[in-house]
Amino acid sequence: MSTSFVRGPAATVLRAELRRGITPWTGPAVAVCLLVPMGAKAAEWQGGWAETQEMLHTATALLGIPLLAAIACWQGGRERRRGTEELLRSVVRGRLARVAVAVVPLMLWAAAGQLLALGAAFAATAPYAGPGGGPSPVLAGVDLGSLLTAAPVGFVVGRLVRWRLAAPVLAAVCYVLLGAPSYTRSPARYLSPAEQYVLREAEPVWWFAPSLLAWTGGVAATVLLAYAARRRLLALLPLVLAVLAGAVVVQTGDGLLRPDPAGSRRVCSAPDAGTPQLCVPASLAPVLPDATEALTEVFARLDGVEGAPARYVAGGARPRRTNGEAPLGYVTRGWGFHRDRLDDPREFAYDTVLSLLNPDCPADRRGKDRKAADRAASTEDAVRAWLTGGNATWYPKAQPYLARLEAMPALERKVWIGRYLTGLRNCAPNGVPVL
Incomplete structure (x- = not known):
């Protein structure tokens, strides 16, 4: 009977939190935050599963996480703005339960918004996708988990920092902290949820999702328990988990992805x-x-x-x-x-x-003689212009060379072009004819 008494009010409060205040706007805000930049660059990803998830991964990390952290920070300071902090301290429910009831609805709405954006992106890609590859549920799960960890961290910051501009400042700080590691070569950059992964011919290893989710989730749980748990030493458990997972991520580095035979x-x-x-x-x-x-x-x-x-x-x-x-x-x-x-x-x-016409040769096939090099360059430009049916544009002096090539009888020209291509392929400067 006592159990139902506890569960009943908690469920009622949770339903109320899901429907009131800024919380229900979190889902649409996250969806719009992801879909607008995705739509602006649709031509760069639409039709490729790898490109779609790479773009969505970047948008989720650099835009979704700062946005959710700012919303949660604003939510964390609402009691202080309303002047109800003293009243909340007098209720029977503990601090951890109160925080959970406020944070979980934010996470649920954020998840709904992110999944809506994911579904819309996949629906836009499917009609143009080729037969190779497909979406990666592993990366999708990691993106969702990384996004949701922003809620408890942002909420705790909102509770601790008594400043109305804390939310936008936190969003800016998150953006910088997430994006800065990408400009370094240190293996520690893989700890950032915004690290770029090239999925065109690669796939995540089996410990990709567990290690990254343990790292980001462990950090978020540490912050939450250190603030709200009655026994704050409990925060050491997720902290140890986060450190161990982070060590695995750093040690693995580039090995987080392996070649994908299907993608290649x-x-x-x-x-x-x-x-x-x-x-x-x-x-x-x-x-x-x-x-x-x-x-x-x-x-x-x-x-x-x-x-x-x-x-x-x-x-x-x-x-x-x-x-x-x-x-x-x-x-x-x-x-x-x-x-x-x-x-x-x-x-x-x-x-x-x-x-x-530009094979990978170990040295310049045109030689060091300036006059001979100019003639070889003009010949190459003439051949390029003739093959494409266009005009010689790189070297103005190539027009006479193009005229000579066009004036050749068809059979003689085919033989000459054959000699020219053979000389290029063999990387033999002396074997490449000039006009």
Whole structure:
């Protein structure tokens, strides 16, 4: 009977806290705080699961955590603003119970707002996502846990600091403390919830979530128990847990992520006689039709040329030029590629030809002679302009060279271009013909 007496009033107070004051506005505030910057940069992440979670991770850490800390700080000072501190001390319920009843509703609403933003981001990505990869529930859980730990810390600060500007100042301090470690090379930067993780070809290790959640949750529990627990020595337990988890995080460092075989999988265009294959990471597979169309003229001009690449590879894979491979023009979501479409197909074709004509050679293939180097540069610009069907732009002196190349008979020009590509591939300065 006494148990029901205790549980009944506590549940009633919790329901009241969920519906009154600033608490119910926490969820919409967090959702808007995350969705507005996400929407402003939608072109950079929409369509890629890794890019979506990387952007949401950054927004949650640098915007969501400071916002929730400020809201909780303001909530922590409400009794002082109302002048009811003395009245609260006279109630039977202990300080820890009173704090929990005030903080838990904030955490519930913040979780709802963050999950709403997560669902909206995933819904926006799904129609454009390629066949490779998928969302990471591990990182989503870590982001949610890191966000919620801001509530008890902010609430305690609000209780202890008697200053009306404590909330905005706390938000600014949180932003600086979370963002500053990213500019260092120390392994301690991984303790920050705002540390950037590149998920395109990697996945978290199994202790990623337990160690990070134990670290952030341990710090929050330490602050809460040190302030509100009747036996404050209990705060040592989460403190020890946080220290141990933090040590694991720091020692692991870059090892928190491991290569993901599924993420590094390549998808190639269908083989077609006379048309080289294009290979990109699976997550960028939707760009293949646009990329193939953008390179149609380049492929046509290289058709029948001895030594022309049979495959173009993108996504960080090192092309094996000796096996008929060449690098594809730079393509990544948010940079020249938005929502499955190339922004500028002509620029993409130019980048591909630029990569084709600039092999990774240990020394400058043009030599040290200035006149010879200028002639080699003008020849290269002329070849680049002819392959892309554009004008020579890098070197004004290249126009006569381009005219000579265009004046060649078609068969002779194919042979010459073949010799030119072979010389480049072999990194032999003397073997590269000039016009």
